[in-house]
Amino acid sequence: MPSLSPSLDKLIDALKRLPGLGPRSASRIAQHLLADEKVQALALAHALEQAVKNIKRCELCNTLTDSELxxxxxxxxxxxxxxxxxxxxxxxxxxxxxxxxxxxxxxxxxxxxxxxxxxxxxxxxxxxxxxxxxxxxxxxxxxxxxxxxxxxxxxxxxxxxxxxxxxxxxxxxxxxxxxxxxxxxxxxxxxxxxxxxxxx
Ligand SMILES: [Zn+2]
Structure with a gap:
């Protein structure tokens, strides 16, 4: 069967690489995010982008933080x-x-x-x-x-x-x-x- 949505496939693919998520839960989460409340999905995308941009490793203890220390x-x-x-x-x-x-x-x-x-x-x-x-x-x-x-x-x-x-x-x-x-x-x-x- 051809894919109904290559974009959805791509999202599921990304999600199932996360620890603890198998293909079934990845697909459930993707569908949940995209079904009704797209605002929620966009908020998640935004939070993820900000976190990736701002979070670094603490110079001393290696934990995730927004500043040098x-x-x-x-x-x-x-x-x-x-x-x-x-x-x-x-x-x-x-x-x-x-x-x-x-x-x-x-x-x-x-x-x-x-x-x-x-x-x-x-x-x-x-x-x-x-x-x-x-x-x-x-x-x-x-x-x-x-x-x-x-x-x-x-x-x-x-x-x-x-x-x-x-x-x-x-x-x-x-x-x-x-x-x-x-x-x-x-x-x-x-x-x-x-x-x-x-x-x-
Ligand atoms: Zn530290």
Whole structure:
């Protein structure tokens, strides 16, 4: 059957490349966007365009932000002796909402995954390691990657790389309170707080 709408096909094609969307949900979303309320679709297109134009990586922590330094890195009141390493801005947000952590961050934007061919070089880890090397205020790295094979591989790599550069920086992994396999983004605030502070 010839395509009813090449434009629709193109949109579905773009949507199904997003994480978590298969062909069926991509097609449902595309149809929903275009069926009645086209205003909604245009608002989405506009928001996407603005975000792509304005958002960059924080120079220090690598998170997504509108300025050179994100508000957390720019905040002089944050504890400069600690860096918490998280997988994504969503995990960073989850930790921020607990209000239990007042240090700084490094956001990996992914995890090492030998299966999917993602090595350390894809994760901007050099940016973190330069910071480890140069930042004399730094005393502790807290690794908050998930307890999955990829999260473990990433934590292991970072711990090794950090201790090869500095022996006066303590590296620990958040340990208690979060069951294996549960990702930070989906964990409630109290659980994360107890994970961060229960580890001592
Ligand atoms: Zn930052």
């Amino acid at each position: 994100c508000p957390i890195c720019a905040d002089e009141a944050r504890d400069k002796t600690k860096i918490c390493v998280v997988e994504s801005p969503a995990d960073q947000q989850a930790l921020e909402e607990t209000m239990a952590y007042r240090g700084r961050y490094f956001v990996l934007m992914g995890l090492i995954s030998p299966v999917q061919g993602v090595g350390a070089e894809r994760l901007h880890l050099q940016k973190l390691l330069n910071r480890v090397q140069d930042d004399r205020d730094l005393k502790e790295i807290l690794i908050a990657t998930p307890f999955t094979p990829e999260g473990d591989a990433t934590a292991h790599f970072i711990a090794k790389a950090v201790s090869a550069r500095r022996n006066d920086v303590r590296v620990s992994r958040y340990a208690r309170g979060i069951p294996a396999g549960v990702e930070l983004e989906y964990t409630d605030a109290n659980t994360i707080a107890s994970a961060i502070f229960g580890r001592r």
